[in-house]
Amino acid sequence: xxxxxxxxxxxxxxxxxxxxxxxxxxxxxxxxxxxxxxxxxxxxxxxxxxxxxxxxxxxxxxxxxxxxxxxxxxxxxxxxxxxxxxxxxxxxxxxxxxxxxxxxxxxxxxxxxxxxxxxxxxxxxxxxxxxxxxxxxxxxxxxxxxxxxxxxxxxxxxxxxxxxxxxxxxxxxxxxxxxxxxxxxxxxxxxxxxxxxxxxxxxxxxxxxxxxxxxxxxxxxxxxxxxxxxxxxxxxxxxxxxxxxxxxxxxxxxxxxxxxxxxxxxxxxxxxxxxxxxxxxxxxxxxxxxxxxxxxxxxxxxxxxxxxxxxxxxxxxxxxxxxxxxxxxxxxxxxxxxxxxxxxxxxxxxxxxxxxxxxxxxxx
Amino acid sequence: xxxxxxxxxxxxxxxxxxxxxxxxxxxxxxxxxxxxxxxxxxxxxxxxxxxxxxxxxxxxxxxxxxxxxxxxxxxxxxxxxxxxxxxxxxxxxxxxxxxxxxxxxxxxxxxxxxxxxxxxxxxxxxxxxxxxxxxxxxxxxxxxxxxxxxxxxxxxxxxxxxxxxxxxxxxxxxxxxxxxxxxxxxxxxxxxxxxxxxxxxxxxxxxxxxxxxxxxxxxxxxxxxxxxxxxxxxxxxxxxxxxxxxxxxxxxxxxxxxxxxxxxxxxxxxxxxxxxxxxxxxxxxxxxxxxxxxxxxxxxxxxxxxxxxxxxxxxxxxxxxxxxxxxxxxxxxxxxxxxxxxxxxxxxxxxxxxxxxxxxxxxxxxxxxxxxxxxxxxxxxxxxxxxxx
Ligand SMILES: Cc1cc2nc3c(=O)[nH]c(=O)nc-3n(C[C@H](O)[C@H](O)[C@H](O)COP(=O)(O)OP(=O)(O)OC[C@H]3O[C@@H](n4cnc5c(N)ncnc54)[C@H](O)[C@@H]3O)c2cc1C
Ligand code: FES
Numbered sequence: 001x002x003x004x005x006x007x008x009x010x011x012x013x014x015x016x017x018x019x020x021x022x023x024x025x026x027x028x029x030x031x032x033x034x035x036x037x038x039x040x041x042x043x044x045x046x047x048x049x050x051x052x053x054x055x056x057x058x059x060x061x062x063x064x065x066x067x068x069x070x071x072x073x074x075x076x077x078x079x080x081x082x083x084x085x086x087x088x089x090x091x092x093x094x095x096x097x098x099x100x101x102x103x104x105x106x107x108x109x110x111x112x113x114x115x116x117x118x119x120x121x122x123x124x125x126x127x128x129x130x131x132x133x134x135x136x137x138x139x140x141x142x143x144x145x146x147x148x149x150x151x152x153x154x155x156x157x158x159x160x161x162x163x164x165x166x167x168x169x170x171x172x173x174x175x176x177x178x179x180x181x182x183x184x185x186x187x188x189x190x191x192x193x194x195x196x197x198x199x200x201x202x203x204x205x206x207x208x209x210x211x212x213x214x215x216x217x218x219x220x221x222x223x224x225x226x227x228x229x230x231x232x233x234x235x236x237x238x239x240x241x242x243x244x245x246x247x248x249x250x251x252x253x254x255x256x257x258x259x260x261x262x263x264x265x266x267x268x269x270x271x272x273x274x275x276x277x278x279x280x281x282x283x284x285x286x287x288x289x290x291x292x293x294x295x296x297x298x299x300x301x302x303x304x305x306x307x308x309x310x311x312x313x314x315x316x317x318x319x320x321x322x323x324x325x326x327x328x329x330x331x332x333x334x335x336x337x338x339x340x341x342x343x344x345x346x347x348x349x350x351x352x353x354x355x356x357x358x359x360x361x362x363x364x
Numbered sequence: 365x366x367x368x369x370x371x372x373x374x375x376x377x378x379x380x381x382x383x384x385x386x387x388x389x390x391x392x393x394x395x396x397x398x399x400x401x402x403x404x405x406x407x408x409x410x411x412x413x414x415x416x417x418x419x420x421x422x423x424x425x426x427x428x429x430x431x432x433x434x435x436x437x438x439x440x441x442x443x444x445x446x447x448x449x450x451x452x453x454x455x456x457x458x459x460x461x462x463x464x465x466x467x468x469x470x471x472x473x474x475x476x477x478x479x480x481x482x483x484x485x486x487x488x489x490x491x492x493x494x495x496x497x498x499x500x501x502x503x504x505x506x507x508x509x510x511x512x513x514x515x516x517x518x519x520x521x522x523x524x525x526x527x528x529x530x531x532x533x534x535x536x537x538x539x540x541x542x543x544x545x546x547x548x549x550x551x552x553x554x555x556x557x558x559x560x561x562x563x564x565x566x567x568x569x570x571x572x573x574x575x576x577x578x579x580x581x582x583x584x585x586x587x588x589x590x591x592x593x594x595x596x597x598x599x600x601x602x603x604x605x606x607x608x609x610x611x612x613x614x615x616x617x618x619x620x621x622x623x624x625x626x627x628x629x630x631x632x633x634x635x636x637x638x639x640x641x642x643x644x645x646x647x648x649x650x651x652x653x654x655x656x657x658x659x660x661x662x663x664x665x666x667x668x669x670x671x672x673x674x675x676x677x678x679x680x681x682x683x684x685x686x687x688x689x690x691x692x693x694x695x696x697x698x699x700x701x702x703x704x705x706x707x708x709x710x711x712x713x714x715x716x717x718x719x720x721x722x723x724x725x726x727x728x729x730x731x732x733x734x735x736x737x738x739x740x741x742x743x744x745x746x747x748x749x750x751x752x753x
Contacts, residue, residue, distance in 0.1 A: 029486035090415030306473030
């Protein structure tokens with residue numbers, strides 16, 4: 001069998017390519033990396049993975065994970081998120097988490113901070129059951145919920161609950177580059193505030209103005225009264241992250257005031273508006289057929305049936321889950337729009353925000 | 365020996381030798397309910413323990429294969445040859461049976477690990493995995509032991525029931541079977557390609573067939589290059605010895621897998637079914653056919669591992685996609701169900717089951733009357749330890 005000639009990139013590169021090709025001939029039907037993974041799962045050429053090295057509790061139901069990423073990690077911008085794949089009860093689950101660490105730490109590690117959701121599969125696992133030393137799957141950092149440069153003169157961070165995480169990532173990295181920062185953060189009670197000590201310290205040292213709102217006592221933030229809390233809010237470049245209700249209200253308020261372009265939001269989950277009748281879903285590559293209701297995302301339906309579904313943010317922004325709809329009808333859960341296809345159409349859909357709207361066939 | 369599972373009206377006529385004659389419709393539906401419930405229980409309890417199991421098997425198999433190939437680099441020295449060949453044979457067997465066969469059944473798909481998934485797995489065998497999946501999962505597991513539908517039943521070359529008409533061609537079937545066993549992976553590839561049928565009905569000229577044939581050839585080339593070119597060359601002065609070792613390891617793997625598979629559906633006590641008997645089959649009747657059409661092998665945990673848990677062929681055929689490490693665990697319950705419904709749970713040690721299968725193949729190569737005479741003689745000389753209880 002002939003060796004494939006490597007492009008002329010110097011003798012070393014072509015030698016490397018030859019050795020790699022030879023190794024493939026020996027390890028077929030698997031690939032050499034399957035063997036190398038047993039010895040060195042974090043090496044540069046491997047699929048990106050990470051190892052949980054430290055776990056620090058933050059509140060009763062939140063914890064920070066310090067992760068050593070594989071050598072292929074390309075770094076991140078503050079405010080971005082990373083997708084993490086963990087095996088919970090033997091099943092690979094992917095979720096997105098905002099990076100909370102300083103960029104370019106000397107030890108090369110990164111961190112994410114997770115808040116356990118009631119009944120949440122991954123968040124509960126990470127907060128309560130994960131052990132240091134565990135190997136996890138990673139993706140490169142992504143997301144455009146980031147600070148521009150030059151930095152804005154005045155900034156407002158409007159957060160609630162775990163929505164503080166991307167903002168903490170920005171503050172840790174850039175608070176000294178921001179002249180005028182207001183943070184309005186809501187949490188049920190004082191002890192539920194994630195990063196409470198650090199935020200309060202930033203406030204007392206005069207680097208930010210912190211408005212903590214304890215919603216169990218103070219009630220929810222009323223956007224009508226926003227001017228009373230932050231008088232110049234319309235002049236501020238604003239980053240908001242939190243539950244759907246908060247973000248929807250902010251969107252409304254900022255556009256009513258004609259300053260929608262000043263508001264940047266990060267949503268942790270899609271806003272589901274329309275559901276309907278479901279149908280029988282066929283995953284033709286795997287050869288699996290299941291019944292699905294009209295409110296469950298096809299991504300979840302497929303995963304539950306053991307189909308290998310690509311995924312990303314799981315909320316309709318990254319297009320990491322795009323799959324061919326071979327035939328049938330699906331409904332976009334965000335706006336109710338129905339997409340249909342017959343074989344040959346080559347229609348692509350986002351499975352994380354689409355549900356069955358009748359019988360359909362997804363090529364996975 | 366051939367069971368007919370007919371509809372069961374109040375006054376039905378069932379052949380005298382129908383092993384399910386004593387079961388009512390309600391019994392059969394209850395069997396289905398019990399088995400469905402058992403399946404659900406296992407599915408609900410799949411978890412980290414099972415995932416750790418398959419990952420460990422894969423890890424050990426890869427280390428064994430790599431280690432054995434490494435030792436074979438020095439195969440000029442007889443102890444190294446022996447050790448390496450043994451290790452490589454075992455590694456190939458585990459790869460094909462406990463890992464490949466079971467992963468391709470989708471037993472581990474629920475883990476959603478793209479590295480251990482039925483749609484991505486490729487095995488150490490000349491038949492490309494997707495072609496194997498089609499014939500094995502699609503045909504053999506659906507039409508288990510239905511004459512003329514289940515190609516695994518003699519691979520279209522053998523007479524598998526005395527009800528099939530005899531022709532002189534079948535005299536050679538013990539020989540065909542032996543040759544098929546030695547080169548089993550090629551037999552499987554040809555069979556998965558539907559080579560014989562395609563050559564007779566002209567399908568071999570279609571682009572679809574050519575494309576598939578090319579993929580088989582490519583897979584053969586990759587396998588042959590690995591075992592018979594690159595590995596020997598890497599062994600330098602030991603090249604010829606390593607080549608021999610690879611040949612022996614493939615042969616051992618072929619003979620072993622063929623034997624295990626023969627034990628699954630051929631031994632005495634296992635039923636075959638008429639095409640007509642499965643028309644309109646209910647789920648309960650399908651289960652029943654799997655129960656009566658399969659046989660287990662009893663033995664140690666090592667035997668179960670090396671057989672890819674096909675030693676629990678009955679459990680595997682009832683639930684082809686449950687994780688293989690669970691078959692042994694549910695076997696006592698399945699056996700209890702057989703007993704409660706008065707059905708014959710066929711099982712026995714490997715030598716007995718292999719001998720029983722070969723004896724059947726030999727006898728069926730003869731016309732029925734001659735076979736009966738030979739059988740009478742055989743019975744007298746059949747060693748006691750190989751006898752069915
Ligand atoms: C870009 C991005 C960044 C994110 N960053 C972080 C972060 O830094 N820290 C963090 O803790 N989480 C973050 N998330 C949310 C995270 O990805 C998971 O959705 C969350 O941890 C819940 O997953 P789970 O498996 O525990 O819950 P699941 O098992 O998926 O869901 C359990 C239940 O909780 C509900 N649920 C799921 N997500 C949410 C939510 N966000 N709010 C309210 N209810 C929910 C579900 O509808 C379901 O009823 C981020 C999400 C995105 C898209
Ligand atoms: S997973 Fe990101 S768009 Fe669907």
